[in-house]
Amino acid sequence: MTAWLLRHPDTLHPEDHSGLATIRAACPHLNAIADHVNAFAEILTGRHGHRLNAWITAVTADDQPDLHSFIAGLRRDHDAVLNGLTLPYSSGVVEGHVNRIKMIKRQMYGRANLDLLRKRVLLA
Template sequence: MKEHGYTGGYGAVRAYLQPFRATPTGPAALPPSPRTVASWILTHPDTLPESERLKLKSVLAGYPELDALTGHVRAFGKMLTQLQGNQLPQWIKAVCVDDFPSLHAFVNGLERDLAAVTAGLTLPWSSGIVEGHVNRIKMIKRQMYGRAGFGLLRKRVLPAS
């Protein structure tokens, strides 16, 4: 432009051309991470905030396989929380129809001891308290790091409870 006789500066040309430029749009919103989507799927739909529920719905709309997987996971969660173990065979059949290798491995593990899993999903009793005590005793034993035998372990465990 200077060769054609323009005597102005760069700033004036820039200011003149600015309205003609397309306004740059902000960066596209990043998609949610797989961990975030997994947490949305594993959260009970009633406790999920509305904004996250809408985001999950938009993600599931683009991926029908993920939508089917979400249905299976939530159905199993419902069986787990509402003690509906009698529905386990129907759930297993529904999972086997779809092509989800990770869920198929999970189902194979459930089928190895189906009676115990059904009882665990049906009966109101839990061994959680016992497992907690075993975990606590193992922690104390690890802290002792082999410095003493059963006598000292007994003295540390019994007064604590």
């Protein structure tokens, strides 16, 4: 059910569509959560950061306790979230390099000194 809610509706199989529709019809609370999740997915994928505050207000007004901790996290770092949803810049490339270096460091732990680790990072 979670996979049905978190996937784009266009990528669901027809039987998944019918299952999701049945579940949403049976539970109004889950239907409201699904609407909020879909709205946030549109904000996220379309880089519509200007809609974030309205979405937070709508979820808070709808009294969705399942989303309160998520909203608290968004509010805690609101400026960074807003920039991430609005600006085209990403630190993904840097994070990829950091992940690669950490993986090499874990593989080399206890096997060699810093000179060999440096060479492996530069050559890999």
